[in-house]
Amino acid sequence: MSKHRNKLWYLVFVLPLFIIFATVVLIPFVIGIFYSFFEWDGFSANPMVYVGLDNYIELIDDGRFVNSAWLTLEFTILSLVLVNVLGLGFALLVTSAFKSANFARTMFFMPNLIGGLILGYIWQFIFSDGFRIIGDLTGNEEVFRNWLTDRDLAMYALVIVFSWQMAGYMMIIYIAGIQSIPGEVMEAAEIDGANYWQRLKNIVMPLLMPALTISLFLTLSFSFKIYDVNLSLTSGGPANSTELLAMHIYNEIFGYNNYGYGQAKAIIFFIVIAAITLVQVYMTKKREVEM
Amino acid sequence: MKFNKLFFTLFVAAMLVLAACGGNGDDAESGVNEDGEVEQISVFQSKVEISEPLEELAEMYEEETGIEVDVWGTTGDDYLSQLQVRLNSNQGPSIMTVQNIQVADQLDSYLYDLSDMSLADDVAPEMGLEYEDRLVGLPYGIEGFGLVYNKDLVDPEDITDYESFVQALQDFEEEGINGLTLSQEAYFLIGHISNYPFSLQDDYMGFIDQLNDGEVAMSETPEFQEFGQFMEAIREHTVNPLDVNYDRQVGDFVNGETAMIHQGNWVVSMLNDYDLDFEVGLMPFPLDGNDKQIVGVGGNWGVNANKEQAEIDAAKDFLEWLHNSDVGQEYMVDEFNHVPGFTHIDADGLDPLAQEVLDASNSGDTIPWAHNYYPADIVPNDLAPATEEFFLDDSMTGEEFIERLDEVWEGATR
Amino acid sequence: MRLFKKYLKEILLVVGALVFLSPVYIMLVNSFKSRSELYENVLALPETLTFEHYIRAMDRMNFGLAFFNSLVITIISVVIIVILSSMTAWMLVRKDNTLSRIIFMTFIATMLIPFQTIMMPLIQFMDQIMSTTGLPMLNTRSGLIFMHVGFNASLAVFLYHGFIKSIPVSLEESAEIDGANKFTVFWKIIFPILKPITVTVIILNVIQIWNDYLLPSLVLTDQSLRTIPLATFYFFGEFTIQWNQAMAGLVLTIIPVVIFYVFAQKHIIRGIGEGAVK
Numbered sequence: 001m002s003k004h005r006n007k008l009w010y011l012v013f014v015l016p017l018f019i020i021f022a023t024v025v026l027i028p029f030v031i032g033i034f035y036s037f038f039e040w041d042g043f044s045a046n047p048m049v050y051v052g053l054d055n056y057i058e059l060i061d062d063g064r065f066v067n068s069a070w071l072t073l074e075f076t077i078l079s080l081v082l083v084n085v086l087g088l089g090f091a092l093l094v095t096s097a098f099k100s101a102n103f104a105r106t107m108f109f110m111p112n113l114i115g116g117l118i119l120g121y122i123w124q125f126i127f128s129d130g131f132r133i134i135g136d137l138t139g140n141e142e143v144f145r146n147w148l149t150d151r152d153l154a155m156y157a158l159v160i161v162f163s164w165q166m167a168g169y170m171m172i173i174y175i176a177g178i179q180s181i182p183g184e185v186m187e188a189a190e191i192d193g194a195n196y197w198q199r200l201k202n203i204v205m206p207l208l209m210p211a212l213t214i215s216l217f218l219t220l221s222f223s224f225k226i227y228d229v230n231l232s233l234t235s236g237g238p239a240n241s242t243e244l245l246a247m248h249i250y251n252e253i254f255g256y257n258n259y260g261y262g263q264a265k266a267i268i269f270f271i272v273i274a275a276i277t278l279v280q281v282y283m284t285k286k287r288e289v290e291m
Numbered sequence: 292m293k294f295n296k297l298f299f300t301l302f303v304a305a306m307l308v309l310a311a312c313g314g315n316g317d318d319a320e321s322g323v324n325e326d327g328e329v330e331q332i333s334v335f336q337s338k339v340e341i342s343e344p345l346e347e348l349a350e351m352y353e354e355e356t357g358i359e360v361d362v363w364g365t366t367g368d369d370y371l372s373q374l375q376v377r378l379n380s381n382q383g384p385s386i387m388t389v390q391n392i393q394v395a396d397q398l399d400s401y402l403y404d405l406s407d408m409s410l411a412d413d414v415a416p417e418m419g420l421e422y423e424d425r426l427v428g429l430p431y432g433i434e435g436f437g438l439v440y441n442k443d444l445v446d447p448e449d450i451t452d453y454e455s456f457v458q459a460l461q462d463f464e465e466e467g468i469n470g471l472t473l474s475q476e477a478y479f480l481i482g483h484i485s486n487y488p489f490s491l492q493d494d495y496m497g498f499i500d501q502l503n504d505g506e507v508a509m510s511e512t513p514e515f516q517e518f519g520q521f522m523e524a525i526r527e528h529t530v531n532p533l534d535v536n537y538d539r540q541v542g543d544f545v546n547g548e549t550a551m552i553h554q555g556n557w558v559v560s561m562l563n564d565y566d567l568d569f570e571v572g573l574m575p576f577p578l579d580g581n582d583k584q585i586v587g588v589g590g591n592w593g594v595n596a597n598k599e600q601a602e603i604d605a606a607k608d609f610l611e612w613l614h615n616s617d618v619g620q621e622y623m624v625d626e627f628n629h630v631p632g633f634t635h636i637d638a639d640g641l642d643p644l645a646q647e648v649l650d651a652s653n654s655g656d657t658i659p660w661a662h663n664y665y666p667a668d669i670v671p672n673d674l675a676p677a678t679e680e681f682f683l684d685d686s687m688t689g690e691e692f693i694e695r696l697d698e699v700w701e702g703a704t705r
Numbered sequence: 706m707r708l709f710k711k712y713l714k715e716i717l718l719v720v721g722a723l724v725f726l727s728p729v730y731i732m733l734v735n736s737f738k739s740r741s742e743l744y745e746n747v748l749a750l751p752e753t754l755t756f757e758h759y760i761r762a763m764d765r766m767n768f769g770l771a772f773f774n775s776l777v778i779t780i781i782s783v784v785i786i787v788i789l790s791s792m793t794a795w796m797l798v799r800k801d802n803t804l805s806r807i808i809f810m811t812f813i814a815t816m817l818i819p820f821q822t823i824m825m826p827l828i829q830f831m832d833q834i835m836s837t838t839g840l841p842m843l844n845t846r847s848g849l850i851f852m853h854v855g856f857n858a859s860l861a862v863f864l865y866h867g868f869i870k871s872i873p874v875s876l877e878e879s880a881e882i883d884g885a886n887k888f889t890v891f892w893k894i895i896f897p898i899l900k901p902i903t904v905t906v907i908i909l910n911v912i913q914i915w916n917d918y919l920l921p922s923l924v925l926t927d928q929s930l931r932t933i934p935l936a937t938f939y940f941f942g943e944f945t946i947q948w949n950q951a952m953a954g955l956v957l958t959i960i961p962v963v964i965f966y967v968f969a970q971k972h973i974i975r976g977i978g979e980g981a982v983k
Binding site: 217 | 714715718719721722724725726727728729731732742747789790792793796797800808811812813814815816817818819820821822824825826827829830834851852854855856858860861862863864867868869870886887888891900901904905909910912916918934941946948951952954958959962963966967970
């Protein structure tokens with residue numbers, strides 16, 4: 001009797017959201033997997049030819065795809081570090097006893113709201129004109145030149161802009177984490193004479209592990225999927241040196257009109273990043289301290 | 292718990308609003324009512340610049356005929372992918388933009404044959420979009436591009452071939468003026484300027500077909516070899532286009548820091564935002580001594596064949612009205628700023644660049660736009676990255692650049 | 706000396722925040738400039754403080770209606786997300802069996818799918834639902850809200866899941882012994898405790914949904930349904946972008962979110978003063 005009731009409650013709590021989620025995300029994703037076995041240009045009136053695993057076999061030799069995958073990995077690692085260092089740093093700063101903490105908190109959060117082509121325009125200006133001016137002033141023209149026209153530096157430019165945008169987002173999550181640390185624990189430590197760094201290292205950081213897991217995972221997922229910033233800042237250039245995977249797949253699907261092939265790339269991409277992310281979540285979860 | 296209460300109040304309020312507006316926005320699938328009468332048609336088009344005047348025209352049309360014309364919009368970049376998604380899910384518009392023949396090839400089964408429209412007879416020669424003997428698109432307007440020049444600084448008589456072109460760039464360089472500027476956007480960097488060696492072929496479509504099949508190579512064709520030299524001269528004597536965006540390109544031109552820019556007559560809308568203190572002209576790009584303007588059509592109106600006949604007819608009626616009514620014609624010239632691609636529409640008071648395009652088009656002494664026949668999206672996806680390589684790497688010769696174009700072309704058409 | 710050091714720190718923080726914000730400054734000043742002024746100097750303050758571009762932008766965007774649409778869509782979506790995700794996450798944590806773990810992993814894994822790769826099947830499937838069941842999925846606010854809920858559910862469940870794990874079960878058990886059902890236990894006991902993470906979920910989802918362009922642009926076609934980001938498309942032409950109006954439009958878009966954030970952050974931040982990191 002009570003067992004049935006429990007099952008019923010389970011359905012009441014879980015089912016509504018899961019149905020919506022399945023309708024919007026899961027089923028279209030499965031349809032996408034289905035398409036990946038066809039050669040098709042993406043117009044439903046045009047012929048779809050079943051090709052089995054051909055699309056998957058073909059992409060192993062696709063140099064541009066593989067190259068794009070490496071670029072995405074490089075981008076993700078760099079962003080992962082920068083975004084979280086900044087985000088955690090900001091969170092620690094603005095939760096300290098600063099008078100201007102409220103002000104700073106709003107300021108750090110603002111970049112998150114600026115997206116699209118405007119973001120690209122503003123940062124293109126900073127990297128071209130802004131850097132040139134700094135270069136002239138400091139005489140350090142080797143560093144301060146237009147990063148966006150340099151095949152290696154364009155990637156770093158992308159990392160900087162993305163981190164600038166995401167740091168405030170992760171800050172919010174770290175703030176929530178810091179806030180959930182019980183005050184008594186900190187007070188006790190202070191009474192015991194622990195200084196700021198000792199408290200940070202021995203109390204705050206271990207208790208922040210759940211927030212860290214969340215932030216690392218979110219940064220991973222956002223940077224793997226990055227598209228908007230990529231498009232507006234570099235459009236993949238110069239000379240394809242910043243064409244990250246989401247953009248590469250988009251171009252395959254809607255630019256070259258290879259729908260099935262593009263979907264196959266998307267599926268492989270998904271499997272690889274899912275594997276990487278699972279490892280990450282597993283590793284950080286182990287270090288979480290249960291309260 | 293105060294927070295909880297607030298939350299629930301908000302929730303109840305939200306649900307009430309949702310219930311109130313739930314029925315809003317009836318389905319876009321069909322504009323035909325139960326009696327088979329058309330109540331609504333829709334237009335999805337790629338040229339953002341004409342969205343607002345088009346919306347005004349749509350309102351006038353509804354007042355006149357009672358048929359609602361819904362104008363959809365999106366940014367210039369993602370029109371085609373959005374159209375694709377909509378057509379695939381039976382949410383297609385009644386009237387849509389068909390940019391060129393490559394797009395017509397993809398959209399083939401969605402395109403209605405417009406050749407029985409009375410308007411079809413008025414399309415200027417060669418300006419209708421034909422695909423497999425059907426008229427599938429009516430031209431938005433005629434456009435031209437080339438060297439847009441400052442009349443105070445440049446005399447077009449002086450620039451007629453490769454030697455005089457390079458001489459002019461060198462002279463300007465000595466004066467501290469930038470001779471010619473391209474800009475970083477894919478079409479402004481290579482898309483438009485790459486037309487000339489194709490367009491100068493006797494049969495550019497045949498040439499592109501052969502190129503796609505690997506039967507010819509650009510690097511073995513004289514016009515392309517010279518084009519490579521032109522690009523080398525541009526790289527040597529002018530600023531790096533990758534550092535210049537469209538805004539800066541035009542700003543420097545207005546300022547007198549740049550003598551010529553490679554642009555089209557559309558640049559006028561940008562020039563109008565400045566106080567221009569000199570006259571501008573449009574001259575042909577002198578590849579292989581070319582002295583003909585290059586003109587073409589930037590977009591076409593197509594009608595969705597996957598609709599009920601009544602809606603198709605209504606869409607055709609709207610297009611007729613757009614091009615035949617006085618107000619429609621007036622808007623086309625004055626508000627859309629289009630050079631009409633129709634013989635029955637008078638174009639008075641065009642700006643000087645548009646006038647030059649119209650004169651050239653009327654004389655018939657022009658070369659065609661070849662990029663409309665390039666493999667779809669090859670410009671941003673392949674040609675632009677290759678050109679960026681060329682401008683980043685000074686050791687790459689013009690010859691090597693053309694070979695690189697051959698390579699990426701092959702890669703794109705595999 | 707201590708006082709001086711304290712003020713130095715304050716100043717450094719403010720200066721740091723301002724440097725961080727310099728791109729926002731560029732956006733702000735250029736929303737007041739003409740194209741030629743913008744070309745002359747992007748960094749300079751505008752010569753005259755005219756709101757002409759703002760007025761023009763608001764007029765072209767049909768701002769009042771767009772604001773209403775954005776507001777309705779954002780509020781309803783976020784409220785539904787909060788209610789359903791918190792319930793789901795709680796149940797998934799408390800009934801820790803294989804099924805729950807699979808469901809949770811499915812939610813998480815799909816966060817790695819780029820939207821661009823499923824947007825076409827999504828709209829196709831919505832059309833199918835519409836034609837078979839008659840539910841208004843496309844070109845309606847309610848359809849868009851449904852999809853916003855589906856796409857943002859994962860993140861919310863993920864955040865709630867992590868938080869709920871740290872709440873001791875003992876609280877609930879005693880209530881259940883007193884005869885309260887699950888529903889009452891959740892709303893009376895659990896949900897209030899979730900407040901900090903709920904505020905976080907609300908903030909992150911408000912930003913996401915308010916600013917979203919691609920999904921609404923695919924779902925909504927009717928002019929009268931356009932949200933604020935959709936309405937700014939007029940400024941992004943085929944060849945020419947009207948930067949001043951585009952930036953004015955963006956400022957108009959983000960002001961409501963900033964105001965909301967300033968109000969909402971009080972709720973996450975309160976409690977810190979009670980002794981967390983002093």
